[in-house]
Every structure is written in structure tokens, then in C-alpha cells.
Amino acid sequence: MAIDTQKIIQAIMEGSKYRDAKGIIPIFGVYLSLFSVDYYNKLSFEFELMMEPSRQTKAEQLLIDAAQECGYATFHGIRTSKEWEKIVQPMIETQEDELQGFISVAIGLGWGNIELVKLVPGENLVLRATESYEADGYISRHGLSKSGKCYMLRGVSAAFMDLIYGDSYPEGYNTFTAIEPKCRAKGDDFCEFVVQKSHKKEYTC
């Protein structure tokens, strides 16, 4: 059975009606916050720009890692939730279906119009997004970029592969890593995320 993205988006939209005064949304087994993308973009891009040039690459990597770690924990929570078991699990026959289920949830959460372009099971993945709020936000604040700016989707793309093809949670984190060779913030028609097996990442700050 194919994954019915519209059905998943519908369930998320229905569940998103219930939130407390602080904008916390309890849905799919996790607590999500309703958050201004303008504020998020301001925080992340200004954090990067405030670093001296020699540290901007490290700042970028920290933002990507934060997204990957958050995506890894959040989507593990989502795939072990009652809602997932009831709505998504019955549609899943293969690991590719599970990946498409993650993508459908991410679309429902407003993270972009994400499309699965290519998957080599256990090896690599290519995703495309045509509505990344980070690309839009970067262009509106800073104009065209020289590099990919969708740190959130870049980290989350790798987290999806970690969850499906890495070791059992939480040991599989960082099994994969993603790059963004094409990005709308650079003037490309879409953002493209290429996920491959990672080499162990280490930092010195």
C-alpha cells in the first residue's frame, strides 16, 4: 500500500488544533511548538553571521547537527506513537514506505514541500524541497547566498536515514550525513539534499 500523504497531513492539521497558551502542540507522541519561522531564521542566520569568518563553517555545522539530533529524537517519538500506529503503520510495507511516512509528517508540520527523488536502501538518499522556509527567509533578509542555507532540512534528511538504516535508537544517530548541493537561497529552482554514510564528526572550537 502506498503512503497516503494527504491522510497524514489531515491528521496533523486536526491534531494541531489542540495547543496550550504557549503554542505547545501534543501530537504524534511528541510535544511540538508553534514557532515563527521569521524568528527561527533570524536566530540561526544571525548566529552564523555573528561568528568571525573562521568560525562560520562551525556555526553552520552546529545548526545542522542540532536539526539532525532533534529530527532523530522527534521522529523516533513520532514513529512509536499511538497516532503513527493507527494512521501510518497500516500503510507501511517497506522501509521506503516508512521514509515516505516521515516525509509526509514533515510536510504536514510545515517544513516544506518535500519530495523523495532517489533512495538506495541503506546507502544514500536524495530529497528535494520547493518551499523551504529557510531559503525564503535567507533571501528576504540577506539576498542570494553562495551556499545552501536549509540547515534544518539538511539535518532532518540525515536523521531520517539514521532512524531507518542506522543501528537501533539511540545508537544509530549520525550514521548518515547530508549535504545541500542545490538551494533556492543560491538561486536554484529547488533545494536538494543528498544523504550518505557519514564519517565520524568531531569538533574543536
Ligand SMILES: [Zn+2]
Ligand atoms: Zn535550501
